[in-house]
Amino acid sequence: xxxxxxxxxxxxPTIHAAIRAAGLATLVTxxxxxxxxxxxxxxxxxxxxxYGTLLGHVARANPQxxxxxxxxxxxxxxxxxxxxxxxxxxxxKRETGKVVPTWNYVAVHAYGPVEFFDDPARxxxxxxxxTERHEGExxxxxxxxxxxxxxxxxxxKGIVGLxxxxxxxxxxxxxxxxxxxQDRAGVVEGFRAEGNETVAKLVxxxx
Numbered sequence: 001x002x003x004x005x006x007x008x009x010x011x012x013p014t015i016h017a018a019i020r021a022a023g024l025a026t027l028v029t030x031x032x033x034x035x036x037x038x039x040x041x042x043x044x045x046x047x048x049x050x051y052g053t054l055l056g057h058v059a060r061a062n063p064q065x066x067x068x069x070x071x072x073x074x075x076x077x078x079x080x081x082x083x084x085x086x087x088x089x090x091x092x093k094r095e096t097g098k099v100v101p102t103w104n105y106v107a108v109h110a111y112g113p114v115e116f117f118d119d120p121a122r123x124x125x126x127x128x129x130x131t132e133r134h135e136g137e138x139x140x141x142x143x144x145x146x147x148x149x150x151x152x153x154x155x156x157k158g159i160v161g162l163x164x165x166x167x168x169x170x171x172x173x174x175x176x177x178x179x180x181x182q183d184r185a186g187v188v189e190g191f192r193a194e195g196n197e198t199v200a201k202l203v204x205x206x207x
Contacts, residue, residue: 009171022078029068036064051166057159065116074114080106089190091182112167
């Protein structure tokens with residue numbers, strides 16, 4: 001990913017938080033017929049340090065798990081908050097008119113070797129962790145154990161697990177850092193006027 005210096009995020013806890021907030025990723029691998037890509041939820045395990053490990057599963061019918069080259073690193077892409085930036089928000093527009101539209105966004109790319117597995121015990125542990133991650137804060141969380149064991153076992157036969165130890169981690173926080181203070185203030189005000197407090201705070205935090 002191309003990352004100009006002012007947009008580069010290197011703080012691992014910050015990048016990890018963005019991964020957890022995004023949840024859904026796009027897993028990209030190389031196969032004999034070219035690039036393969038699948039959107040899927042991935043769980044972040046912080047070990048081993050410093051980058052951690054991504055865990056998830058694909059449908060057994062998905063050819064990606066058996067057609068991915070093992071000698072080429074896979075890529076998991078996470079998208080964070082994003083929004084269009086109109087030049088009308090810039091003080092510079094009123095001063096010189098020399099402005100153009102752009103897009104603010106958060107993106108994380110995680111690279112590493114991917115391992116696929118179909119051991120029932122590992123799969124059960126994986127889907128249990130994924131479920132607990134996304135159900136944990138609900139008032140009445142659903143648990144894998146709520147389903148009949150024989151039904152769960154049959155469902156596990158339809159998936160293949162994956163493990164991706166992260167070898168390289170890139171974070172890009174493009175939040176108007178390349179604009180002057182007056183332009184950034186205009187962007188913050190503009191996003192707040194549109195009700196986009198999330199991106200407004202991200203821009204504000206880059207000042």
